[in-house]
Amino acid sequence: MTEVLHELLRGSLDHCVKCTICETACPFSNATPLFPGPKYAGPQAERYRVEDEPSVEWSVDYCSGCGICTQVCPQGVKIAELNAQARHKRKQESGVPLRDRLIARPTVLGRLGTPVAPLANATLRSRPFRAAVERAFGVHRDAPVPRFAGRTFRSFARRHSSPPASRRVVYFHGCGTEYYEPDVGEKTVAVLEHNGFQVEIPKQGCCGLPLQSNGLFDDARKYVLRLARALAPQARDGALIVGNATSCTLMLKREAREILGLADDPELKLVSERTYDVCELLLELHDRGELKTHMQPVNEVVAYHAPCQQQGHWIGKPALELLDLVPGLEVRELDARCCGIAGTYGLKREKYDIAMATGADLFRQIGASQAGSVACDSETCRWQIEHATNKPSAHPIELLHRAYGLPPAGADSKRSTLRGVMTRNVERVRNRART
């Protein structure tokens, strides 16, 4: 943490007029009294913090770091960022449990689980095993865990070559796509190529967001800088970086620079300025009349939930507007705040119930929407939603992929399938319900 950056964040507390808007919007303080709210933990408590006095707040650990407070603040206070600093200090002093160190490293988990996917998936769904893990590590037995795909997105990327085109983008796929949802990655690539992009997929790792949100700032810095180094060369050549994981792209765009104090790193700065959420990019394309809008009807009702960190991009909800282009598709915008998972927050034994209570409003809305499925930009949120509602979910890009009538993902892989996104996801949820 550079002092200068901290001073900038701290300086923003001067804008706070105590209006409490952030606390009405905070998904977590509304679900648990253990977190007294972003105003309390941010601009308010910050006035009581001195570098050389010990952290006295246990409650700040119950902040999930979702960032909604900063987004809704009409006065420009960096509330979530201040809270992240306080949480980091707290964790530094009280120590970070092994569990948090582990679940904050999706690449490690992914590498372990992928080669033995069927076994890993079965084990992770075994009640006795999960109970043991809960006792030993503090990962809640009911918390949603994704299924290893059994193959990595990388294996697709290595084989795949994008047809040359005038527009180049670098695809930042994130860990969720890499280990759990390679098909979403393939569809993203296909949709981009369909719209005239040449897609490059350099070797890449984790953005460090889970580490950051678990207070492991030093490790998070290493991860994000390594990623920035991997993406920077193409960015320097003028390519845009585009991702489908909104939390990870937000980490690159803003959070690493603001929360981890990396504002001055030139490569990260370059990457940050050139990073796009895939829906953001496609909507800009559409704005210029260059998005392909010839689509097949998708006669379904889908509920759309914009994840917290998608909202932290401060770009509105481009996915909504893209989905509006799909003929036949009826999109119900949900206005509930948060699903509760916040990356790794809802996995933790002591926070699982809070996470479920946080998401309760969203789950109710999904139930009431009569939609057959849920569209949402973030993979961890989708897993939580499926877990809580038993409804299938998809990334908005999957719906576009379908509307464009593009060949199904995995077509060039061993797991070739001809089923559409939703059908397969329905299957997936049914399987889960049975186990």
Added chain:
Amino acid sequence: MRRTLHYDAVVVGAGVAGLTAAARLAESGARVCVLAKGVGSTHLAPGTVDVLGYEPDGSEPPRRVDSPARALPAFVAERTDHPYALLGVDSIRPALEWFAERIEHGPQQGYRYLGEMERNHLLPTAVGAARPSALVPETMAAGDLRGTGPICVVGLHPLRDLWASLCAANIVRLGVEARAVEVGLDVDRPDENALGLARRFEDPGFRRTFADRLAPQLRDDERVALPAVLGVRDPHGVWSELETWLGRPVFEIPTVPPSVPGMRVSDALRAALRAAGGRLVVGAEVGGAERDGERVTALQAHTAGRDTTYAARWVVLATGGFNSGALALGSDWVVRETVLGLPVRGAPAPGARRFVPEYFGEQPMSRVGVAVDPNQRAEGLENVIVAGAALPGAEPWREGSGEGIAITSGHRAAELVRAEEGLGAAV
């Protein structure tokens, strides 16, 4: 790749004025985007529509207005620099009608506003003072102090922003019989904000328990006053059910911010905007503009990682006044418009009094706003229209005029753009 999005109109600010202008424009077929740094000041406002509550005529405290419709012609004749003089008294009524319709057809089923410009309601505030408002949510109307029946003010323990005993005692001072009771709520925390309670009241079991605890404490002919926490998504349902259960009029009293009735307004106007195809971007602070002569061609918004350019044929500036940071007074005592650097009007001259030492006095600094022409256009710019608290010449709280100005100026801003663009009539 240019990072530009194109709109017919970009509205800056998501308060009542901005959302009104945006929704109205979108309804006329314009491509509209609202850029807002955060949620609007709707979340702080009591949710009533105050058109003209007081005439600051030098008397202290200022004299109350019974009928805005009757008082306004003389008011604007005397105050030619007031926003109402600029907007024209005649433009108020259609704007209010538009607003009331949007609420009535909004996402809160059955929820509506009551009242008219002819006669102000006189509603008790949380401290028990009488406050005049033209249009009020149906959930507040029964609180009119000229109405019949004694009032029982109900305090809810975890809410710090309405104190029943003080409220009731001051209502008594106004000559209305009143008393206070406290009802315990099953809430898991010592403090709960108004929105948190409103969400709880949307749970039928929660409000049933509440009603069961309150009912035995009530006397025959009493009206029931509650803090304004009767639901945010379904206020009509919550309120009417309580009236039925308790068998008597129930009304809400606005709390100290955050304000649930204000959030209902925000939700309804946002829904109107979305239904008409308008876009809303929250979190994006506008930090600059591209100009071509006397036209603003695009706005720069601070989005994560970089700025995004929003090209627009029209800009509606509904950013508010000092309290939202749209206007800023420096320590050099110079007032600046912070979004586009526009000229301001009404600022005290250098060396003149900025504020008077009397707290309740008329503060010279409060009338500052963005300098505009009769069509609300910012001085020197053809396509920037100013609405809401950014307009100069009003003292919204001393006059009780804030929402009237916001709705009317937002509505009129849309009408002006519509006329220039030759857009169709609103749906």
Added chain:
Amino acid sequence: MAGLSTDVLVIGGGATGAGVAWDAALRGLHVVLADRADLGEGTSGRFHGLLHSGGRYVVKDPLAAEECIAENRILRRIAADCIEDTGGLFVTTPSDDPAYAERFAEGCRATGVDCEEVEPAEVLREEPRLHPGISRAFRVPDANIDAWKTAWALARGAHERSGARVLPYHAAEAIHRRGDQVVGARLRDVRTGDELEVEARVTVNATGAWAGRIAGLAGIEGVRVLPGRGIMIAMNHRLVNTVVNRCQMPTDGDILVPIRTVCVMGTTDVHTDDPDDQTVAEDEVQAMLEDGERLVPGFRRARALRVWTGVRPLFQDTKEGVASTRDVTRAHTLLDHAERDGVGGFVTITGGKLTTFRLMAEETVDAVCRHLGEERPCTTATEPLPGSEDGEHYMLGERLARREDGLLDDQLVCECELVTRRKLEEAMRRRGTSNLDDFRRVLRLGMGPCQGGFCMYRAAGIMHGLDGMSAEQANAALLGFLVERWKGVWPILYGDQLRQARLDDWIFQGVLDVGHLRE
């Protein structure tokens, strides 16, 4: 009319008067302590909060420096809980004469003020907001001291030790003489108008800048106190965590003191004839902001909460010109009126500074004992004040730590300064006052960024709920607070605080419409 009889009547409830009460109580004397307002409402509560190391005076007034460092060490022991050990710095900024640093270091050596020169780079790491161009820096044992907490601890201690009566809001109406002997005074409760006769063996005039007036009531002429007023500006949060002084001859606007959640920039020095002069002059504000920029670049953009005026009591026994008060000695003055005027039973103590209040009290009570003809040794240098027994200094995080403890079962009334409902109700019952400003001083209620915007309605509501409080009283308390607060807000209202003030106005004048409670 009610009456009291006591050994010592102390008029003036600042740090000195309360210190006299504590000292006398420890010596076994019965005391009545009276102030026309609240304890610490005068000069004591209207300073920047600095517990001097003496560094400020090492060149200009070595005697004062020696007094300061001696008292600094004593107060750190006896009033530990009222003091936060921030440490202090003297820094040579580009605006300061670099030659002064050597004189300063030499002065510290000569007067025994602990001083260590440190690398500017190290200082900038600790205090990143300081002017990057500082060329030299010295560490000294400056600290901050909460004057209200100190005054109340002294008064409470006096009550606990010898049953002292503490009478805030009791103004001295008359001082009674029997021949050449002062025998007591008539006090009036300014809130109720009730009068109270106090018969006292010795009366102490500890009214600081007002000492001339009180001496006049006793028929004593020529006690001339030259009030010098200075403004102080509280900033919204701590821009520095160490007391920062400019290393130069003492002048205006050269100290920035972090105290509690804020930091205070001080001060100016303007002669005034009226100790009640609360003027905040425009040019002084601007000069102070400029001075702030010299210490902390960007100071003008930071949020200023409030400005106030303190009036220093500078005693002068000459009749010469009074153009500048800066050169009048800071040292305090004890007037034994038996020696000076042939009037027994009456002692005046004035001048001095908050850091030396204990010494002033000691000398005063020594004189009282002489009047009484009794040998009673002073023990204040070793006896800790109530609350300071464990010798632990106050830490900024204390309130937050306590709040975390009560998070699940106590309401928070003042969110900025973390005042809980239980704490407030307890204070309301104890003090029995309906003046919300009194709770501002003892609890810091309404002293934070929103300046009471969110908590004052709550406080009025809570107060009204207590026994025997009428709506009129609660309204008056609320309106009184708003009017009083505005005085310290409007002269420095700009930037972020203006946003806050507009929201506060919206709440009070719009949502609550409190203005019409006046009808």
